[in-house]
Amino acid sequence: MDKLTRQQQTRHLFARAAFGATPAELTEADQKSLRKVVRQLFRDSEAVTELRVVEPEQNETKQQLKGMVRDGQLDKDMLKERIRENAEKVRDLNLLWIDRMATGKGALREKMALFWHGHFACRAQGRNPLLMQQYANTLRQNALGKFGDLLMAVSKEPAMLQFLNNQQNRKNAPNENFAREVMELFTLGRGNYSEHDIKEAARAFTGWQFTPEGQFVFRERVHDEGEKTIFGKTGPFKGEDVIAMLLENRQTARFVTAKIYRFFVNENEDKKRVDELADQFYKSGYDITGLMEQIFSADWFYDPKNIGAHIKSPVELLAGLRHTLGVQFDQPQPQIFVQRTLGQLLFYPPNVAGWPGGKNWIDSSSLLFRMQLPNYVLKAADVLVRPKEDGDVNTQLLARKGNAKFRTTVNWADFEKAFINTPDAGLTNALAETLLPFPLRPDQKTVLESQLKPGQTRPERIHTLTAAIMSLPEYQLT
Amino acid sequence: MNRRNFLKQSAFTTAGTMLIPHFLKAYESQMLGMGPAPTGKILVVVQLSGGNDGLNTVIPYRNDIYYRERPTIAIRPDKVLQLNDEIGLHPAMGPLKALYDEGLLTVINNVGYPNPDRSHFRSMDIWQTASDSDKYVNTGWVGRYLDAACAGKAQQPYRTIEVDDTLSLAMKGSELNGLAVLDPKKLYNQTRSSLVTGLSKERVQNHDAHEPESVSYLYKTLAETVSSADYVYEKVSRTSQPISSVPAGTVLTTYPNNELGNRLKTVSKLIQAGVDTSVYYVSISGFDTHINQPGQQERLLGQYAESVGAFMADLKIAGRQNDVMMMTFSEFGRRVKQNASNGTDHGTANNVFLIGGGLPARRVLNEAPNLTKLTDGDLTYSVDFRQIYATLLHDYLGADDVAILGRKFDGVKIV
DSSP states (O other), rough: OOOHHHHHHHHHHHHHHHOOOOOOHHHHHHTTTTTHHHHHHHHHHHHOOOSSSSSSGGOHHHHHHHHHHTSSSSSHHHHHHHHHHHHHEEEEEHHHHHHHHHTTTTTHHHHHHHHHHHHHHOOOTTHHHHHHHHHHHHHHHHHBBBBHHHHHHTOOOOOHHHHHHHHGGGGGOOOOOHHHIIIIIIIHHHHHHHHHHHHHHHHHHHEEOOOTTSEEEEEESSSSSSSSEEEEEEEEEEEEEHHHHHHHHHHHHHHHHHHHHHHHOOOOOOHHHHHHHHHHHHHSBBHHHHHHHHHHHHHGGGGGGGGTTTOOOHHHHHHHHHHHTTTTTTTSOOOOOHHHTTOOTTTTTTTTOOOGGGGOOHHHHHHHHHHHHHHHHHHOOOOOOOOOOOSSSGGGGOHHHHHHTTEEEEEEEEEETTOOOOOOOGGGHHHHHHSSSSSOOOOHHHHHTTTTOOOHHHHHHHHHHHHHHHTTTTGGGG | OOHHHHHHHHHHHHHHHHHEEEEEEEEHHHHHHHSSSTOOOOOEEEEEEETGHHHHHOOOTTTHHHHOOOOOOOOOOOGGGESSSSSSOOOGGHHHHHHHHTOOOEEEEEEOOSOOOOOOOHHHHHHHOOOOTOOOOOOHHHHHHHHHHTTTSSOGGEEEESSSSSSOOBBBBBSSSEOOOOOHHHHHHTTTTTHHHHHHHHHHHHHTTOOOOOHHHHHHHHHHHHHHHHHHHHHHHHHHGGGGOOTTTTOOOOOOSHHHHHHHHHOOOHTTTTOSSSEEEEEOOOOOOOSSHHHHHHHHHHHHHHHHHHHHHHEEETOGGGEEEEEESSSSOSSSOOTTSSSSOOOOEEEEEETTTOOOOBBBSSSSTTTTOTTTBBBOOEEEHHHHHHHHHISHHHHHOHHHHHHHHHHHHTT
């Protein structure tokens, strides 16, 4: 591909820094300088509105509910119902977040938070929706701030402490899981610490616990106050000291920047460029906004080799499709079904390393399903696929019936308006330019147009062509 | 081969398989298809998702500790289908006992791995990727077998098939993924839409050598899917028509009408159709029995045993009993001590079944679980599951186990 047109540049920016753009957003952005559009994206993401599906004071953990049964406040059936309601709230949280991504308001913040969800991977344990709600809001709140604040906050999240077994990490009975993942996955990456560092850091993190109400608490009586030697330094360190040491280490900036580069720019790392970015990131005191603005403003970000190099994750695909066409789902279950079938269910990453991404998203069945997705969402086509059950009774609720009922409302009117002045002959290409990272090949255009039926009205033609373009393998890329 | 060369080569070969006439396809399969595995053997993996309670599956019916720790859910000695004077099968597993009596079943006790993880998804990851419990790997052991089987040859995802709508991590390789087929006809129809066929043709004619790697990868996957779906459907529909090919007097096997029964029936159909597949993967779920275990496990084990019994009977009639080995596992066993809800919580080591394959069965391969030597209240493993994988890969399928598993695991003496 040759150098990008301005429209392609705008498209690329929205595809990576947000969940794509509507034709109207693209047109509007093209009136301004690219630099201004970048600034605008950050400005639109300054405000944060919490995700809220459960009120902290109303939340009851399973243990508390069981206590109420013992006290005679609840009978067995009521208990079952309350536990079910709790599990349903994790699902509601998932859908609420997808809604936020899809509306496009503050999309950069949501995109960044999605990245951090994979980086600070944490999986819903048991059925406590409050912990996941707090975790999600911490990611979103700190998504564009200082990495150090984010690292500290998310490390102290009850959901994370539970997931990484730090409740079991006690003086004289250390559990190294938390300390290991903080170094291996959150900051330094494999090979940049010793087993001794982990052992000693685990001791420093003893006492980092949380209350039944979901509040972080430092429990002095289980904390190991002795001296520890970590990265060659000796002292009676606490958890906060370890976090500070990790931030002091330039390798943390290098590791995090490389991961951001692979997610937002290109899976194939450009070593020199990442080194430069990491240097700047470190010098700025880990300012995430600064780093991202530098990336989105760089000429090389718009290099043809970066265009269409990223395979959309299932959540990016779903949120992007919804955003472009203003799609609303009438029922909650289909969006869970899509996430499960394609392998990215929010709040259930496969393991502490997060979603592997890239070509791991694609195999024969997931590709066919992705190519069929527009027909489900836009045409309510019958769904013939069933996702696997993982065998865990806790996620059974997410595997409920109602998968195949795709009933949606599509805002075609706004979408059609953008093409009102496009001549009939140019319609296919014009649609493709807003929906795809690459121009259509002439024969591809012919195949797409063969989907049209004689006598279709213009809106019908737009619907048919849009669904067909969204079914292309190229639509999976951005 | 590096990735770039690999893509170039596969783009060429897949472009070929999609448009070449049938006589050339026949030639191609003569050149490339050498039977399922070098040994001509087929492996069927059955995964019991949710953590099957091994102690109530293979029951230490003479062990006092077992009865003491499980006052309300233990299987009474007189109900147990005895395998030897120590252990026996759950009473719902009659058909499996029959296979044992025929010398077709091998039981391996105490299978696990170091530093076990008690979370479903993590432990399943470990079994499917064959990784150490502190490492995260994005490819599965069957997928890496597929990589090795197709290295330098045509890229044929159907050499490993999962009978399901979606593909497990176990089936994903680094160069190639296995094929998920629940119903060959349904898959075939999906790849026959005018859009998919139109795009595939367009692609072959206008292939751009300078396109991004991401585009090549998607179209390569699409082409492989289309040609695999075509191949499998053609094989199955060609063989399933004439009833006359069944020898006179044969009783056709009836499979139980449950999920596993239906899936194993599909596996048998594919095997008998001569599909060039050396590993099949099937899973059933529901084994996470925290509450009211006895009824639920009885139903599931009954379904399992009946389905496997029917499958082996079917293969026997078809004369393929000795070519096919089935391995059954679950991501972990459950705690020795029952919980307060008539159930069991997540544990560690578990038993693995090997069935058929034409091997002299060792029946019960190793010692029964030692209930006096527990680790944190759980059984202590003595066989690493990767030792079983290594044996199946090397001795049974004739593959390079060290390349696939990343290091050498001592085999177990089953083959």
